[in-house]
Amino acid sequence: MILSIYLFWIFLFLFPTFVVILIFLYKSVEIKRSLKIGIGLTLFSSYGLIMSILASSADIIIRVIPNFPPRFEITKFDIYCEKGISNCFEITNSFAVDLSTVYVIILGIGVVISSFILLQIILVSLLTHKIEKSRNPILSNYWSNQFSRKTGLPINNIQIEIINSVKLEAFSFSLFHLKKSSIKRHYIVISNNLLKILSEKETLNVIAHEYGHIYLQDTIWVPLLKLLGFSKIFPFNKIQKRLTKSIELRADKLSAQWTRTPNHLASALLKMYEQSFKSDFFNDTNKLTSSVYSKENHLLFERIEKLLEMNIDILPFTWPKW
Secondary structure (H helix, E strand, C coil): CHHHHHHHHHHHHHHHHHHHHHHHHHHCHHHHHCHHHHHHHHHHHHHHHHHHHHHHHHHHHHHHCCCCCCEEEEEEEEEEECCCCCCEEEEEEEEEEEHHHHHHHHHHHHHHHHHHHHHHHHHHHHHHHHHHHHECHHHHHHHHHHHHHHHCCCCCCEEEEEECCCCCCEEEEEEECCCCCCCEEEEEEEEHHHHHHCCHHHHHHHHHHHHHHHHCCHHHHHHHHHHHHHCCCHHHHHHHHHHHHHHHHHHHHHHHHHHCCHHHHHHHHHHHHHHHHHHHHHHCHHHHHHHHCCHHHHHHHHHHHHHHHCCCCCCCCCCCCC
């Protein structure tokens, strides 16, 4: 009976997660074309695997040892009096703690942390290998040096990678690993095709925007946030959109504080929109119509508007404290 329950949890939670990872690694043509999609799916798998391990471990422990450890009970005695000392009686307040529940919680937290770190270490090697296959080492080193020299921002634990891709994309993500100086490794990835349409100042502002996401820890929580959007449930979907808007606007503001040129980030966003607009125009008219009126573009236009309205003379300068 216990074995059948264990196998059920394996099938229900772990198997789909490993299937997603295998699809990412070997079979999906779309993922091979877009590193960003592959990283997103891999991070989703990572979080999904953690939740499945936690749920299955807790269920197995409860079923295997339902009566161990025993309950721990705290009893408190109070004296209550009415209308003088002669009418006093004792009130007993008991607070019981089921130690098996505490045991499951502690064990679950340990399983979550250890499995998460272990899986992230594996993903670091896998994704690093995929980035290495498509990266442009000359441009990567050039823009790392340029960004550090022009902005003065430290990039000790951040890798700026320029990859060979036909897509116009710039994104950042973080993975955990074991290292004495830090347990996290951060990546800023930009496609070489995007560099072709941006000026140097625009590129530096785009990198600063992604740097802001890393500094604000967005790269840790965004995968969970996107899971809310995939749920398609009204409250979660709305929360996801509001949080996404807040995250992007915060990163824009930090980028403007560090570079002091918010207009260059605005022009970079506008160029990216124009190129995607041209692509939709030549490929699919229906897709073009949906693209113009999409909520993502509404957020893009709002970001551009707020960047152009920023007054750098009164904008405070916040130096990152790592």
